[in-house]
Amino acid sequence: MQLVPLPIEGLALIEPRVFGDDRGFFFESFNERQFRELTGVTLPFVQDNHSRSARGVLRGLHYQIQQAQGKLVRCVRGAVYDVAVDLRRGSPTFGRWHGVELSENNKRIFWVPPGFAHGFFVLSESADFLYKTTDYWAPAHERCVAWNDPDLGVAWPLDGVEPILSAKDRVGTPLTKAEVFA
Numbered sequence: 001m002q003l004v005p006l007p008i009e010g011l012a013l014i015e016p017r018v019f020g021d022d023r024g025f026f027f028e029s030f031n032e033r034q035f036r037e038l039t040g041v042t043l044p045f046v047q048d049n050h051s052r053s054a055r056g057v058l059r060g061l062h063y064q065i066q067q068a069q070g071k072l073v074r075c076v077r078g079a080v081y082d083v084a085v086d087l088r089r090g091s092p093t094f095g096r097w098h099g100v101e102l103s104e105n106n107k108r109i110f111w112v113p114p115g116f117a118h119g120f121f122v123l124s125e126s127a128d129f130l131y132k133t134t135d136y137w138a139p140a141h142e143r144c145v146a147w148n149d150p151d152l153g154v155a156w157p158l159d160g161v162e163p164i165l166s167a168k169d170r171v172g173t174p175l176t177k178a179e180v181f182a
Contacts, residue, residue, distance in 0.1 A: 060119015
């Protein structure tokens with residue numbers, strides 16, 4: 001595994017070493033020792049999630065204000081544009097976002113630490129998205145920053161497509177009014 005440098009401290013993009021031949025491929029999608037050595041993250045993972053979404057679905061930008069979750073995410077079928085937004089008030093990159101394409105082809109793994117909002121947009125016909133979390137889902141503490149907040153200016157690759165949103169995501173809070181991390 002190797003780490004790709006990113007412009008926001010705390011985020012990590014990991015490119016696994018893939019062994020492939022005419023039979024297919026093999027790679028370690030998670031190795032605790034290597035993950036800790038690469039990222040310095042020592043938080044335990046307590047929950048694995050799997051979502052499937054159709055083309056044009058946009059999920060996010062989600063976070064939990066208490067029981068904050070770190071998320072180790074990857075796309076195992078299809079492709080998504082994945083975004084993390086720094087919501088750590090004292091951070092020099094507060095309010096900045098970073099996006100990466102995750103796909104079954106590039107096999108990249110994205111670490112989104114606690115203190116960030118997270119979301120993704122499905123680029124392929126459908127996508128299967130997996131993520132490990134460092135804390136349990138806590139609906140009472142779940143929050144949503146508006147995916148289209150002009151103050152954030154996330155450059156979602158919509159290509160003229162109106163994203164398919166959940167009721168919760170349609171009414172996300174602007175960053176200026178959102179609860180954030182101290």
